[in-house]
Amino acid sequence: MERHLDEELSKLKTNLLKMATLVEEAIHKSIDALKKRDKDLANKVIEEDQRIDELEIEIEEEIIELLALFQPMAIDLRFITTGMHINAELERIADLTVNISQRVLEVADQPLLKPLIDIPKLASQAKTMVHNSIDSFVKRDEDMAKKVILSDNESNKLRTLIIKELINDYMVKDGTTAPRAVPLLLVARDLERICDHASAIAEDVIYMIQAKMVKHHRERLQKE
Amino acid sequence: MNVLLKDEELKSTEFTENNIKVCVEDFNFYYDTVQALKEINLKIRENTVVGIIGPSGCGKSTFLRCFNRMNDTISNIRYEGNIAIDGNNIFDKDLDVVDLRKNVGMVFQKSNPFPKSIFENVAYGLKINGIKDKGFITERVEKSLKDSALWEEVKDRLHKSAFALSGGQQQRLCIARALAIEPEVLLLDEPASALDPIATAKIEELIHELKKKYTIVIVTHNMQQAARVSDYTAFFMLGELIEFDVTNKIFTNPSNKITEDYVTGRFG
DSSP: OOOHHHHHHHHHHHHHHHHHHHHHHHHHHHHHHHHHTOHHHHHHHHHHHHHHHHHHHHHHHHHHHHHHHHOOOHHHHHHHHHHHHHHHHHHHHHHHHHHHHHHHHHHTTSOOSSOOSHHHHHHHHHHHHHHHHHHHHHHTOHHHHHHHHHHHHHHHHHHHHHHHHIIIIIITTOGGGHHHHHHHHHHHHHHHHHHHHHHHHHHHHHHHHHOOOOTTOTHHHHTO | OOSOOOGGGGSOSOOOGGGEEEEEEEEEEEETTEEEEEEEEEEEETTOEEEEEOSTTSSHHHHHHHTTTGGGGSTTEEEEEEEEETTEETTOTTOOHHHHHHHEEEEOSSOOOOSSBHHHHHHHHHHHTTOOOHHHHHHHHHHHHHHTTOHHHHTTOTTSBGGGSOHHHHHHHHHHHHHHTOOSEEEEESTTTTSOHHHHHHHHHHHHHHTTTSEEEEEOSOHHHHHHHOSEEEEEETTEEEEEEEHHHHHHOOSSHHHHHHHTTSOO
């Protein structure tokens, strides 16, 4: 039986996908801006964040209305609460792309400290994790969600590697490199945080599918 | 045990022998040739509220009416299996049905006060049980009205007709009447379905209070109500107990697909 609620849930899903698309674009553009040292593109990311903020509020209001009017149960309830978390996580990811773009503005007029190799690698990992976490939500694919969560270790390692390299190979050896090294260090930290948010989305997806909390209990995933 | 169970204690339906109030085993019930309940097995824990949900005609009211043998008044009924309260089979030949009904109080969908005063309604059960001590009766009436959260509203007009009360008050009066003879189990058959939201909220609050002293079984069509008031929920369908679990589980992650379809409103 097609319910009125199903129509509303489908609208919610569409809006979340719209949000996810905007956020994925923001990640892509902010890293592109860093690679090309393109201040215009960085400014564009900062400006476009407003649209993401508005959409976040729109979705949140939609969810509150769904909870109040339909008093959903079981899978409907889990879908809606997961949607609410994903919405918040996506908005935070967008904020991190704003941070990255602000770092771009700081370094754009100076020569690059070093060729960017690991940062684009981490960025690509962040993009993949966000994309797959959303895909696991859409397809209700538990295995895909698990893979996202388990891949977070690699992003942690990569971030640590980038930071150590910037500190030991540049800042320690030559203190004057700090103004160019610190923004890159912060970008690495922000990218790794994006990966954390993608993992959090994947954890919510597992809750939605299995009603099993893996948040703060990743060992529960590895046991299986 | 006069304390509310903590959340962590309510996580399972694996009960210990000493806290089971009602035990239903391999229970079948027939209206003539029609089987209304099929192989029901269920344990109800002391001082908890069990909500019974399911579509119309699923057997939930029939099931409720088994606990105090109200169905005995219908001709051509038949049952198999056992229902035990405190370990005693309620279908035992030596059991006095009147005693059973004193122990298992019942409140119906439509409030049914007697055409008497508020006081007399509550005192009725005591008087027909031969209690004549006026002081005792007065005390028990007050206590029952307080337990049913009606005392403050009626204490100045105890000798006025019960019909002068609002629907919600009449329903609480019926609960007070049931409580006056100090039952251990309270059966509520859609007690709030004819009431407005405020009166419903009062009944729900009352149920929450009453479970400290009584074991309560409530049949309700309102799933949100079952979710709010009950510790455990039983889902019935076509005479079968499809799923019985902790209420939180039934409404967030039911084990059975049919339960899920019902609680999410896909049918029923």
